[in-house]
Amino acid sequence: MKFTVKQGQLRTRSHLRQWLMGVMGLCLLILGLQGCPQSGTTLLVGAASSLTDVLEAITPAFHTAHPTIAVNYNFAASGKLTQQIQQGAPLDLFISAAPHYMDQLERNDQIHPDSRRPITQNRLVLIVPSDRPILTQLTDLTQPEIQRIAVGDFRTVPAGQYTQAMLTTTQLLPTIQEKLVFGQNVRQVLAVVAAGNADAGIVYRSDVQASDAVRIAFTLDPATYPEILYPAAILTTTRDRTAAATYLDFLLQPDTQRTFQRYGFMPLPGSDRPS
Incomplete structure (x- = not known):
């Protein structure tokens, strides 16, 4: 592309500046049309x-x-x-x-x-506050000293739905139903146990790494709930x-x-x- 400047066109520095800016803008437009990176x-x-x-x-x-x-x-x-x-x-x-x-x-x-x-x-695990005695088997949840068990909401939280399936398979749900407290997501369940506001909880294995205030009691049998x-x-x-x-x-x-x-x-x- 050829640009021609007529005599007398650039009479002032202002005109010169405007002309140079116009040329630069046109060059940038041409480069953009040739494949300049688009916005992210x-x-x-x-x-x-x-x-x-x-x-x-x-x-x-x-x-x-x-x-x-x-x-x-x-x-x-x-x-x-x-x-x-x-x-x-x-x-x-x-x-x-x-x-x-x-x-x-x-x-x-x-x-x-x-x-x-x-x-x-992922896998389901039973957790307890890190300063509480460890539980060794699922039926320990029926002990009278275990009064609150945190789980995910059975309606909307997958961890809760897997937990419900596990408790149904193991026929434990009717026995501990009254002890259950429900979180709106699995991280709420973790937080409740970490704060000591529940004696135990059921979360994913991956969640435990988010808190030093809980520990895994044991991994729940994957044959008792869907993959x-x-x-x-x-x-x-x-x-x-x-x-x-x-x-x-x-x-x-x-x-x-x-x-x-x-x-x-x-x-x-x-x-x-x-x-």
Whole structure:
């Protein structure tokens, strides 16, 4: 492109400055049309509360690998997040602590089904305040000195639903029903036990690392409740499916999976990676 300056056109420094700025602006426009980087994307991820620590831990590595994609999180119970999505919350991805919530969204055509995949799994554990005597078996919960047992809400909290299934399978639910106190997400359950406001609680194995004020009494038999898989999927409300797919792929990278395991999660079924 050729620029011509006619004699007498640039009579003052002000005119010269304006002309130079115009030329620079045109050059920048041309460069932009030739492929200058576009502005970055911010993803909003709705994720189960039990994923709080691990997802926040992996985010810096994701940003280093993909500096034009920022990630913000909305952590809550999976049932609550599902309700928000059904009501039109503008999320890009959803990571649930139970497959049946993702099933609901898939039936309603609110996820891209070809993007759905499990990213990790977990186990239930019985916890007690770190300054209390340890319990050794599930029937210890029937002891009279165990007066309050914190669990997730059976209606909306996957950890609570897995707990309900376990207590039903073991036929213990009717005996301890009156002792149960319910949290709105699994981190509330952890906090209640950590504060000494419950004598015991049932949470995911991965949650225990978030508090020094609790300890694991024992791991609950996984044969007594459904497999705890965390499915993730891209929502149809996403504003940038390519960026969302990039994030989802990152969750399954070997280094990311090792981070999940450092935070107490289990390897995916069929994985030969050590826990």
